[in-house]
Amino acid sequence: MSTALQDPQVVETPNYLNQEYGWKSWLFTKDHKRIAVLYIISITVMFFIGGVFASLIRLELLTPQGDLVNSDTYNKFFTMHGVVMVFFFLIPSIPATLGNFFVPMMIGAKDLAFPRINLLSWYIYIVGAAFALAAIVMGGVDTGWTFYTPFSSTYSNTFVITAAMGVFIAGFSSILTGLNFIVTVHKMRAPGMTWGRLPLFVWANYATSLIQVLGTPVVAITLALVALERAFHIGIFDPAIGGDPILFQHMFWFYSHPAVYIMILPGMGVISELVTCFSRKGIFGYPFIAGSSLGIAIIGFLVWGHHMFVTGMSMYASLYFSLLTMLVAVPSAIKIFNWTATMFRGSISFDTPMLYAFGFIGLFTIGGLTGLFLATLGVDVHVTDTYFVVAHFHYVMVGGMVLAYLGGMHFWWPKMTGRLYPEGWGRFAALLVFAGFNLTFFPQFITGYLGQPRRYHAYAPEFQVLNVMSTAGASVLALGYIIPLIYLIWSLKYGPKAGDNPWKAKGLEWQTSSPPPTYNFEKTPIVTEEAYAYASHDEHTSEGGLK
Amino acid sequence: MPGGPPNLMQIPLFPEAASAVATQVDYLYFYLTAVTILMTGLIFLVVFVFAVKYRRKSDDEIPKAIHGSLKLEIAWSIIPFIVMLTFFWWGAQIFFANASPPANAMDVYAVGKQWMWKIQYPEGQREINELHVPVGRPVKITLASEDVIHSFFIPAFRIKHDVVPGRYDTMWFTATKPGRYHLFCAEYCGTEHSGMVGWVTVLNDADYENWLSGGGSEGSMAAQGEKIFGQLGCSTCHLQDQQGRCPVLRGVYGSRVQLDNGKTVLADDAYIRESILNPNAKIVAGFKADIMPTFQGQISEEGLLQLIVYIKSLAITGNPSAPSIGTAGQPPNTGIKQ
Secondary structure, three states, X not given: OHHHHOOOOOOXXXXXXXXXXXXXXXXXXXXXXXHHHHHHHHHHHHHHHHHHHHHHHHHHOXXXXXXXXXXXXXXXXXXXXXXXXXXXXXXXXXXXHHHHHHHHHHOOOOXXXXXXXXXHHHHHHHHHHHHHHHHHHHOOOOOOOOOOOOHHHHHOOOOHHHHHHHHHHHHHHHHHHHHHHHHHXXXXXXXXXXXXXXXXXXXXHHHHHHHHHHHHXXXXXHHHHHHHHHHHOOOOOOHHHOOOHHHHHHHHHHHHHHHHHHHHHHHHHHHHHHHXXXXXXXXXXXXXXXXHHHHHHXXXXXXXXXXXXXXXXXXXXHHHHHHHHHHHHHHHHHHHHHHHHHHOOOOEOOOHHHHHHHHHHHHHHHHHHHHHXXXXXXXXXXXXXXXXXXXXXXXXXXXXXXXXHHHHHHHHHHHHHOEOOOHHHHXXXXXXXXXXXXXXXXHHHHHHHHOOEOOOOOOXXXXXXXXXXXXXXXXXXXXXXHHHHHHHHHHHHHOOEOOOOOOOOOOHHHHOOOOOOOOOOOOOOOOOOOOOOOOHHHOOOOOOOOO | OOOOOOOOOOOOOOOOOOEXXXXXXXXXXXXXXXXXXXXXXXXXXXXXXXXXXXXXXXXXXXXXXXXXXXXXXXXXXXXXXXXXXXXXXXXXXXXXXXXXXXXXXXXXXXXXXXXXXXXXXXXXXXXXXXEEEEOOOEEEEEEEEXXXXXXXXXXXXOEEEEEOOOOOEEEEEEEOOXXXXXXXXXXXXXXXXXHOOEEXXXXXXXXXXXXXXXXXXXXXXXXXHHHXXXXXXXXXXXXXXXXXXXXXXXXOOOOEEEEOOOOEEEOOHHHHHHHHHOOOOOOEOOOOOOOXXXXXXXOOHXXXXXXXXXXXXXXXXXXXXXXXXXXXXXXXXXXXXX
């Protein structure tokens, strides 16, 4: 990346990329933008490693027999796909990259509150990722990304401690990012940038940070206990020595359910930016979208038991978790409706980022509604631990989160690099991702209700046709991921100059040069209007018949 | 699924429904699916219409601002939540109605073990990865695990329950249609997880009685339990009729036992299990701790279940060799090989 950026054509105005050169200037940088770039490179590598495992899984599942690899290898494939994607791609994906780059810029700050801690968080992430990769290289892990006991603590013969330590360590990276964001949003806002004027992307990252800081220590403790149990048989989870295997699930999901909101909330923040910019219109229902992010962060901590309805948990606890899960769906619904309403009487363009936003709204709606099937007690008993769960989870995490990530990446690429990517290829890849995604995961709702359990190396022959469709879809999806990788790298050197504000977007990040200078702004901006004031000349007319 | 080889050109869309609860779950599933299609369709339609109608016509157009509408926000928060409450209510109804087995359910015992299901019947039949049940009669399965967590899943019945080591779980169903249905392990349990599968065969009454009389050469579960009772030396302390160093077990099962700490406990499967594996956990009033050794590690989950069925049989008839209880509703004198 840095070689492309040394091209004399790019380095006309001083910016964060040409301020200093050489690997030391990157590895010892305290600039939030450079750290964001380090994160982008790291998580992209992890994403493609996780993607290779996904491809191997889908190839194995072309046929009902377990014939491509043996069962142990297959079990390691889906475990490592999950561990890498969840802990090393999805959780850091938007906060550590786009959040790191743009949260300070959007509030008019010159950096995060703690630049050194920001760099430290990246190093911690790398050490965690190194542990995870070491576990893979040494021979893999086969516990599933959920590390359920007593299988993980007593029975598995794979590198559980190494992988768990990787997740444990990466957790601290996540905590530090969250801490940094919370302090930054509280203390570093430019004059006039009131809480009510914060861009919704900032609100979303703020809510995410609260979960990161409050939830991550719990999963760290849980995985540390698994490692201790394995090493010293202390009897926390293994019933043979007085432990309780279900305790693990409570502790694990106490973090890991809020963690899915760590993964999706920043994506929702991106969509708020995209929908407003490409409708050229203020957001509909600003306080409701901002508040719903906080609502999700809070209620999200109270629903973990919906992963455990068939564990023999108390019926009354199940009732409570089912009811609260219905409640946590409301803020997500509010967001969907408000984004849709934002488009009403807008000026909608179909640039690549907006195509991803359309995809997000559609697929997240399906992902969210199918989550309600799983919250509904009577139905969950049948569909839990089947491909229905796999499909639901991927509709939210890929159809939602990954689309938002790609949309945000395309939206801010001109700002981050100063270059435009080829728009035609961008739209083509967005359509491929959408089509490939649906072909991959929609059939899994059907196989799930038919009863195909997840994590099966071999499956009953009547499920084959639907599995072949999934595998075909996965090939299209893979292509949809590789094309942007190629043209985005290409654009670093050959893309046309972007200019400061190619989308005519509002937001402080668009008021500085592209790529931005090291301290973001020539002088500290003063904010005088609300976010997304696209129609600032008739700010107070508020027409349109909806009020 | 059952009946004929799978046809690859035919895409199955819906599983067979072969239990009383399956139909209830399917109706709820249809309702959820209908709402999902309606809502998704609505969102897609509105987004599509807006995208076409309000597409950018010139590059410098700036639409007027619309800040929001409190009425709309309230409407689209409350109405979806009310719909979700109907999901919750209906789902909870099914869940609660099927939480506890009816009193007349027949007993079957299943032990999950990496990577097989070992099924035993009170009458003494044992099978691996096969479960035979009669049509139309409630069946209660007591689940135990020898190692890790498994999950007993019969898609055609729409039921599943985790099998957690160190305790007993129960599930129950009433099969409504004779046939052969998948039995899956649904909780990932290691190498051959996907091989931990089998078949549930639902037979009509006559076929079931016929099947039941065809096996169980080692005697009923209670009889096998009695054998273990002797082998492990239980009978030297737990005397049949008189007070020994340990409590008499006759009549204990199902009663409330007075403990030395003043509390009482219901003598059910879980209590008997705990008392065998961790005897000091609860001491019966009038007896001392540390008299009985633990039998943890000396007895398999299957053997433990046989012991429990034996102790259960002592409560009912007082005859150690009597057939087990829990087979109410079953015609007498079948399948008991003494």
